[in-house]
Amino acid sequence: MELTKTAYVILGMLRLGKRTGYEIKSLVDVSTRFFWAASYGQIYPELRRLAVAGLIEGEPRPQGGRKRVVYSLTPAGRRELRTWLDADPQVFELRDEGLLKLFFADAVGGASAPETLAAKRRHHEQVVERLREVERSGAPEGYADLVLHYGIEFNQWIADWCERTRLALEEDGARDRKVA
Numbered sequence: 620m621e622l623t624k625t626a627y628v629i630l631g632m633l634r635l636g637k638r639t640g641y642e643i644k645s646l647v648d649v650s651t652r653f654f655w656a657a658s659y660g661q662i663y664p665e666l667r668r669l670a671v672a673g674l675i676e677g678e679p680r681p682q683g684g685r686k687r688v689v690y691s692l693t694p695a696g697r698r699e700l701r702t703w704l705d706a707d708p709q710v711f712e713l714r715d716e717g718l719l720k721l722f723f724a725d726a727v728g729g730a731s732a733p734e735t736l737a738a739k740r741r742h743h744e745q746v747v748e749r750l751r752e753v754e755r756s757g758a759p760e761g762y763a764d765l766v767l768h769y770g771i772e773f774n775q776w777i778a779d780w781c782e783r784t785r786l787a788l789e790e791d792g793a794r795d796r797k798v799a
Contacts, residue, residue, distance in 0.1 A: 620672050622699070624710065625661040630692065630700040633675060637691045640666050649753060650763065653746065653770050666690060674699055717742070733785050740781035743774040750774065 622630075628651055632643045640663050647657045666688075669675040674696035677688040692700070717739035724732040750771045758764050 620668075622669075622703070623661075623665065624655065625657045626665045626669055626674075627700065627703050628655060628657050629662065629665055629669060629690075630674065630696055630703075633690055633692045633696070634700055637689050639680075639687055639689055643690075650759070653750065654766070669696070715739075729788075733788055736781045736785040736788070740778045740785070743778040743781065746774045747771055747778065 628647060629643060632638060632646055635646075638646070640659070643666075644657070644659055644662055647662075651657070666675065666677070670677050670690070672695075673693055675690045676693055677690050680687050680689050717735055720735045721732055721739075724730075724735065750767060753759075754767060754771070759767055
């Protein structure tokens, strides 16, 4: 069975300890979501697939009238996670609507570019602040701390690039108006 990247997110989160689907999603939202998101619509079907494959086990633990299943890794799940961690990464994907809009800004004579850059800058500044909140709440241990700092520096660089580029566009526009 070929596993999705969401399946590996789940295996990795369960390597940290037993969790429900809800707890996995909550942990994703404050950690990997900044570079690899996973929705409930991805997590719950993957939990079922991983259980059928024998890579995780679920133990029913109803709470307050709610169905609740706590999942844990099996030895086969640990081996699968290790195999994946030992292999070279296959996906280096960046999906960025702001860059997509900037790429096509010529379709409207470039008029949308400065605001696209400003919006992109604001977004990345917000991400930096959110990551700084994670850092202030007690930085994660081990390699997760390295990824946190990567996220802070990466997003700060993008915010700074957006501002430098926006200012350069404005300067070029002013120069073009003087020449005309």
